[in-house]
């Protein structure tokens with residue numbers, strides 16, 4: 001069998017020499033923790049997404065956790081979360097003593113199904129957490145309509161996949177009450193580990209900032225700025241979730257290239273769309289208007305009744321040819337922890353359970369070459385048609 005390239009990783013980091021120099025100069029500046037680069041990164045990020053405020057944190061998980069606390073989600077409160085998401089979206093609800101109420105996904109976009117969200121609302125519902133699956137916006141029109149009808153419900157977005165992305169209501173980061181982004185190593189932009197919370201509410205911003213630094217009355221930045229004072233007051237019990245200046249320096253560099261990096265992923269997605277439109281049994285999820293999509297994931301469904309292999313077989317065949325893939329995600333209700341503690345059966349969320357058997361995420365990252373894209377397409381096509 002002819003091979004076009006030897007292997008394609010699922011993901012390859014894209015760090016420029018300029019970004020390395022920014023991190024180096026940050027280290028030389030003497031600011032090892034949160035300092036001027038963090039403040040600069042927050043301001044630049046808020047401006048890019050069209051939010052009034054941004055707080056840089058050490059992960060998206062931290063941002064989600066503090067968002068729930070700042071929105072006063074208390075023990076026993078219900079928070080509606082998609083079942084087809086990463087662990088973090090629901091575990092932060094458990095961390096504050098809340099009840100994650102799972103809902104199914106839509107079969108076309110794989111995003112949270114808002115008809116299901118409406119049915120899941122009870123008098124105890126205090127938040128809905130839309131997750132922008134793959135990088136295309138969840139149904140924020142429905143989310144904001146739900147909020148308008150139920151002002152006690154906060155809209156806290158898990159935007160770990162969705163920078164830079166937009167919706168007809170605006171850029172992701174400017175729509176819900178709080179939006180949480182991830183700068184984990186393989187996300188659309190990275191600080192190694194890192195996250196950002198954006199909001200238009202100054203009280204939420206101040207509260208998240210305070211909780212991120214032990215609940216102290218002032219953060220380390222202002223503590224060192226005002227030379228006079230050694231004193232601080234613990235206003236409430238908090239956490240230690242702040243970002244370092246070195247991480248923020250990398251973030252500033254990545255932010256400057258974010259549109260370029262997104263464009264590169266969009267070109268790859270378009271090439272895959274075109275190639276797979278000619279392959280029966282391989283159906284990309286509907287991801288909407290490409291220019292609005294951060295294109296974090298490229299997910300196809302493999303229909304085993306049409307293809308010569310199923311999803312799992314395809315992953316194995318591709319692995320044999322050194323082509324990396326992933327699956328986003330095993331639905332939460334099909335994990336042993338949730339099944340054990342909540343008694344879930346796979347068929348409780350039938351769309352997610354059925355889609356889970358068929359989904360595979362293909363390599364998509366800036367800097368992926370045309371021949372790498374061709375190699376993925378050829379190997380997928382060969383495997384599903386039984387030629388490979």
Ligand SMILES: *Cc1c(COP(=O)(O)O)cnc(C)c1O
Nearest residue numbers: 059060061086088160182183184
């Ligand atoms: C990556 C991811 C997170 C967590 O991000 P961290 O920055 O690693 O905490 C949360 N939600 C989703 C959907 C993710 O993909």
